[in-house]
Amino acid sequence: MSSLAVTNVSVAFGGVHALSDVSLAVDAGQIVGVIGPNGAGKTTLLNVICGVSRPDRGDVTLHGTIITGWKPSRIAGLGLGRTFQTSQLFPGMTVLENLMTGLHLRGHTGLIAAAFRTPSMKREEAEMRERALAALDFVGMRAFAGRSGTALSFGQQRVVEIARTLIGEPKILLLDEPAVGLSVPRVAELDTLLRRIRDERGVTLVMIEHVIRLVMGVSDRVIVMNSGRKIAEGRPDDIRRNPDVIEAYLGRQGDARRPAP
Amino acid sequence: MRAVVSHRALLVVLFAVLAVLPVVANQYTLFVGNLLMLYMILALGLNLLVGFAGQLAFANAAMYGIGAYGAALLQVRLGLSYWLAAPCGAVLAMAIGTLLAFPALRLSGIYLALATLAFAQFTQWVLLHWNSVTFGAGGFPVPQPEFSALGMSPDRGIYYVSWVVTVVLLAFAWRVVRSRVGRAFVAMRDREMAAQALGVGLLRYKAMAFALSGFYAGTAGALYPAVLAYVSPEGFDLFQMVLHKAMIVVGGMGSIAGSVIGASLLVYLLEVLRQFKATQEIVFGALLLAFVLFQPRGLVDFLKRSVPGWSEPLHYASDSESAFDVAVADELVTGSRGGADR
Ligand SMILES: Nc1ncnc2c1ncn2[C@@H]1O[C@H](COP(=O)(O)OP(=O)(O)OP(=O)(O)O)[C@@H](O)[C@H]1O
Ligand SMILES: [Mg+2]
Numbered sequence: 001m002s003s004l005a006v007t008n009v010s011v012a013f014g015g016v017h018a019l020s021d022v023s024l025a026v027d028a029g030q031i032v033g034v035i036g037p038n039g040a041g042k043t044t045l046l047n048v049i050c051g052v053s054r055p056d057r058g059d060v061t062l063h064g065t066i067i068t069g070w071k072p073s074r075i076a077g078l079g080l081g082r083t084f085q086t087s088q089l090f091p092g093m094t095v096l097e098n099l100m101t102g103l104h105l106r107g108h109t110g111l112i113a114a115a116f117r118t119p120s121m122k123r124e125e126a127e128m129r130e131r132a133l134a135a136l137d138f139v140g141m142r143a144f145a146g147r148s149g150t151a152l153s154f155g156q157q158r159v160v161e162i163a164r165t166l167i168g169e170p171k172i173l174l175l176d177e178p179a180v181g182l183s184v185p186r187v188a189e190l191d192t193l194l195r196r197i198r199d200e201r202g203v204t205l206v207m208i209e210h211v212i213r214l215v216m217g218v219s220d221r222v223i224v225m226n227s228g229r230k231i232a233e234g235r236p237d238d239i240r241r242n243p244d245v246i247e248a249y250l251g252r253q254g255d256a257r258r259p260a261p
Numbered sequence: 262m263r264a265v266v267s268h269r270a271l272l273v274v275l276f277a278v279l280a281v282l283p284v285v286a287n288q289y290t291l292f293v294g295n296l297l298m299l300y301m302i303l304a305l306g307l308n309l310l311v312g313f314a315g316q317l318a319f320a321n322a323a324m325y326g327i328g329a330y331g332a333a334l335l336q337v338r339l340g341l342s343y344w345l346a347a348p349c350g351a352v353l354a355m356a357i358g359t360l361l362a363f364p365a366l367r368l369s370g371i372y373l374a375l376a377t378l379a380f381a382q383f384t385q386w387v388l389l390h391w392n393s394v395t396f397g398a399g400g401f402p403v404p405q406p407e408f409s410a411l412g413m414s415p416d417r418g419i420y421y422v423s424w425v426v427t428v429v430l431l432a433f434a435w436r437v438v439r440s441r442v443g444r445a446f447v448a449m450r451d452r453e454m455a456a457q458a459l460g461v462g463l464l465r466y467k468a469m470a471f472a473l474s475g476f477y478a479g480t481a482g483a484l485y486p487a488v489l490a491y492v493s494p495e496g497f498d499l500f501q502m503v504l505h506k507a508m509i510v511v512g513g514m515g516s517i518a519g520s521v522i523g524a525s526l527l528v529y530l531l532e533v534l535r536q537f538k539a540t541q542e543i544v545f546g547a548l549l550l551a552f553v554l555f556q557p558r559g560l561v562d563f564l565k566r567s568v569p570g571w572s573e574p575l576h577y578a579s580d581s582e583s584a585f586d587v588a589v590a591d592e593l594v595t596g597s598r599g600g601a602d603r
Contacts, residue, residue, distance in 0.1 A: 050458060072457035081458070088455035092447050092515060092576045100441075101448045105460035107441045111469065114440035115433050121440070128441075168459060 003028045003204050004049065004080075004172055009058030011044055018044040019055070020228040026172070031198055031205045033219035033236075035212065037248060040225040042208040043085055046174045049206075050082045051075040063171070077105055081170030085177050085208075087157045089149035095160055096145040099132035102164035135167040136160075139193065155186045159193070166197060173197065175207040179214050187214055194218050216240065224248065268518040268564075268573040272431070275521065279424055283417050295420045295488050297528045298427040299481045304508040304520040305434045306477020311506075312514035313438055313576060314470035315450025316365050320358070320377040321505045323384035324475045326497030328354040328482020330388060330395060333403040333492045338394070343406035343487060351479035358475020362468040369453075381502065388494040400493020403486035419487045426484065430477060435517050437473070438576065446470055447515070447576045500542065504531075507549045513559025515576040522560055 002025035011019040018041045026032050034042050047053035049060055051072035059068045067075050076082075090098050107128060113121040136142040139159045144152060152160065158178055165173060178194075179187050191214055197203050209215045215222060216236040224232040224239060226248040232239060239245055282294045307321045331350030335341040341349070364376045388395050408418025437443050445466045448456035457463060486492050504527060512523020527545070534541045552559065564571045 052454060052457075071462065072454075073460050073462040076458055076460035084455060084458075088452045090448050090451040090455070092451050093444065094574070097444055097447075097574075101444045101456075101461075102459055104441065104445060104448075109441040111437060111442060111473075114437050114442055117436060125440070165459070 002026055003063060004206070005061040006045070006049065007059050007061070009045075009048055009055045009060070011041075011048060011053055011055050017228045019048065021058070022225075022228070022230050023058075024223055024230060024233070026204060026206055028171075028204050029198065029202065030220040031194060031207065031218055033215035033222040034206065034208045034225060035210070035215055035222060036225035036231075039227075041228040042225050043176055044228075045225070046082065046176055046206070046208065050080055050174060076168070076170075079169070079171035080174070081165035081168060081172065082174045083158075083161045083165055083176060083178065085180065087154070087161065089152075089157050089161060089164075091148065091150045093149065094145065095136070095141065095147050095149055095152070096129070096132050098149055098160060098164050099135055099145075099167055100128045102135075102167040103128045103131060105168055131167060135163045138166075139163045155182045158182070159190075162193070162197075166201065166203070169201075170203060172204045172206065175205065175209075177208050177210060179209055179211040182211075187211055190214065191218050267570045268561075270570075272518060272521060275525070276424070276428060283420055288416060291416060291420055292488070293528065293532055295416075295423050297525060298423045299484055299488065300505075300508065300524040300528050301427055301521050302430055302477050302481040302484075303505050304512065304524040305430060305517065306474040306481075307505050308509045308512075308514065308516070308520040309434060309437070309446070309477070310470045310474035312509055312516070312520075313443060313450065314446040314466065316467060316470055317370055317374045318361060318365070318377040318471070318474075319374050319502055319506075320361060320381045320384075321474065321478050322497045322499065322501035323381040324354045324358050324478035325482040325485070325501065326384060326388060326494070327357055328479030329485040329492050329497065330482075331479070332483040333401070333486040334394065336486075337401060337403060343404075347483035347487070350483040351476055354479025354482060355472050355476035358478070359468050359472040361475075362464070362471040365467050365471065366464060381499070385494055385498060388497070395494075398494060400491060400496075402491050405490050406487055415487075419484065423484050423488070426480060430480065431517070431521065434477075434520075438517060439574070442466075442469065443576075503542075503545060503549070507545050509559075510549055510552050510557075511559055513561030516559065516561040516573060518573050519559050519561040526560075 004026040006022060006024050009019055009022045010017070022045060034045065036042055044053060048055050051067070051070050054069055059066050061067070062075065062078050062080060065078065067078065090101065093101065107124055109121045109124055133142060133145060136145055139162065141156065141160055141163065144156065149157065149160065162175070162178065179190055182190060194205060194207070195218060198205055207215070219236055222234065222236050222239045223230060224245050231244050231248060232242045234242070279294055279298065283291055286294065303321060303325060310316050310318055328350040331353040332343070332346045335346035335349055336343055361377060361380065365373055368376055389398050405415035406419065408415055411418060438446070445456070445461045448459065448461055449463060449466050453463065485496070508523035508527050509520055510523070511526060512521070513519025530544065531541065534544060556563065561573065565573070
C-alpha cells in the first residue's frame, strides 16, 4: 500500500481547470519531484492533499484512510507536513517559538494547565524547547533561535520553515518550491538536507520545484504536470528524454539546441 | 545611565500602589482606581482576542454590557445575591462571546469587524428598547454588595475584590500567552494557513479566544454595577469600544504589559478631560490615529527599545498588516459613531 494516493482528482476555479483527473501514488521513503510550467496546477495539487482545497471530484488517501474534505489541522494530525511557496514563518514570534509551534500536535497544554503552570505543563514546555533547539541544530540554525523570523535572510527562512514542519515528525512532507530564490551554494545545501530528511528521518517527500537540477538530482521519481494534467511520471533519466515533457517545457518539439529539463 | 526597569517590576509597583490606595486616597480617587482596574481587565481581554489571536472583533463593549446587565438584572429582577449574579453575568458574556467565533470562521478582517459591530449595535438596541426587562435608556440603580461583616464600606470592599480579580486575570493572561495556547493564537493571527498545516484547529482556537475575551469583558461588566451602583446602556456604547481599542493600540497590541499601560494612560486622560466632555472623543481619536500612523506597535515597543531590562517577549503582528487593519477598523468605528449620533 502506498503512503499517499490521489485518485482521479479534479479541481476547477470558476472556468479554470486547475486539476483534471489527476492520479498518483507515493511510496514510503521516496522523494517524489513534481515539475511543470507556471500555472500547471502543482500548488493546487498540494492544497488538495493537505486539505486547503476541496476537490470537485476524486479522493485523497493517506496511509489507507480517505481524507477527502477533512480540515487541514486534522490531516496534519495524521502525519502530513507542508511548507509553502511563499514564506509562512510567523513574523510575530522568535525562530524558537516558530519551531515550538511546529510541536503543537505533540503537546497537550490547554488553558487550565497554562493557568496553573502544572508540573506536566512545565515539563512539556521544557521538552518542546529542547526539541526545538535540537531541530535548529539539525538544520544549522541554532544561533538564530532568539531572532525574529523576519530578521532572517530568505534562504534561512525557508530552512527554518522546513525545520518547523519536520519537528512535528510528519511521515510525509510536502514542499512547495523550497529552493525558490536560493543561491547556488544554498541549493546544494538544500539538496543534502532533503536527502538527510529522507534517509535519517525516514520521511517521504513530495517536492514541487522549478530548479530542475535539484529535482532531477534528488528525486527517486518525477511527476510532470501541465495545464492541470499529469503528463508524465518516471525516473529522472526517463523524464529527461520524454518527448511530451520536452514539448511542455519548450513549447514545440525538436528544438535540439535548448537543453531538455 | 539609563534606568533599568523590567516589565515585571513596573506591574508589581503599579499593583502595590493600587493595593494601598484605599488607605491614602479619598473616595473619588478610589472610584477612579477601581474603574482603572475594570479597564485593565477589558483591555487584557480585548488584547488576547485582537492583539494575540488576530480576530478583528468589535463586540468588547457589548460583552461588557452583557456582563453588567446580566449581573445587575439577576439581582434586581430575580433577587439573586451579587455573589451569585456576578459570576453568572461573566459566564453569560463568555457564552455569547464564544458564539461569535462561528462568524469568525468564515469572515476575517473588515468583514468580521462589521459583523461584530452589527452585533454590538444590536445589543445596544436591546438594552435601549427592551424596556420590560432592561428598564430602557434611563438605566436603573443596583444595590451594592455589603462588606459590613469585614468592617468595610461597599466602595472599599468592592475595590479589593476588583484588585484580586484583576491580579488573577492579569496573571492568567500572562501565562496563557506564553504557553502552547498563546503560540497557537499568534500562529493563527500571523499565518492562518500555516497554522492549520501545523495542526492548529481554527474553530477550537478562535472559540477559545472569543470565550476568553468574552469572559474578561463579562467579568469587568459584572464588577461594574457593584462599583457604580447603577447601569445604563450608554456605559457600553461605541465610545466604550473605541476606548478599549485605543487602550490596546496605545499600550501595544500583542502585549500583556501594554494592555495595563494603555488602560492606565487612557483612564488618566479620561480624568484630565473629564470637564471637557466634547474634546474627549477628538483627543482619543487623534491619539489612536497618531499611534496607528507613527507608533503602531504601541508604547511597549518604545519601552522595549529604550529601557534596558524590559524583556517581555513581544508578539506584535508585522507592521504593515496590523497598521492597515487598525486604520481601517478605526475609520469604521469613528465614522459609524459620527453617523449614529449626529
Ligand atoms: N484560489 C484560486 N482561485 C482561482 N484560481 C486559482 C486559485 N488557485 C489557483 N488557481 C489557478 O489554477 C491554476 C493552477 O494554479 P497553481 O497555483 O496550482 O499552479 P502552479 O503549478 O503551482 O504554478 P506556479 O509554478 O506558478 O506556482 C492557475 O491557472 C491559477 O491561476
Ligand atoms: Mg505553485
